[in-house]
Amino acid sequence: MPLQRRVxxxxxHNPCRKxxxxxxxxxxxIFASGSEVTPETLKKHxxxxxxxxxxxxxxxxxxSKPLTVKAHGFSLKAKEKIExxxxKAELVIPHA
Incomplete structure (x- = not known):
């Protein structure tokens, strides 16, 4: 019997993991001060x-500048630095 079947x-492993x-x-x-940063603009750039x-x-x-950032998740430090x-650090709800 092969080793991978014996061990x-x-x-x-979750196959549905996002x-x-x-x-x-x-x-x-790279974004201008006061601009809105979305996942679409991040892909575009x-x-x-x-x-x-x-x-x-x-x-x-x-x-170094205020931005409105929309994303699916933020670390605690990132949210603190933006605010x-x-x-603004705004959460985007992903589609199901």
Whole structure:
């Protein structure tokens, strides 16, 4: 019998798992002050590639201008940094 059949399978892999593309705050500096950043605009500017359906914003880097950022998820630090500059961090509800 082959080795992969003799060794038991470990863990579980969810085939329906939705992954998210990751964008850091430092990458959002390309947008103008006060502009609205959506997942569609991130794809248009090349910050999100591939077939990722969701976008998560992480707090790495610095942001120097207020932006309205709409994404499917935010880290705690990213949300704090966006709101400290007078911007908004809005959650987008993904389609089912």
């Amino acid at each position: 038991p399978k470990r863990g579980f 992954s998210a593309a990751v964008v850091n705050l430092g990458q959002l500096e 090349g910050l999100v590639r591939g077939k990722e359906e969701r976008v998560k914003i992480l707090g790495d880097g610095s942001l 400290a500059l007078g911007g």
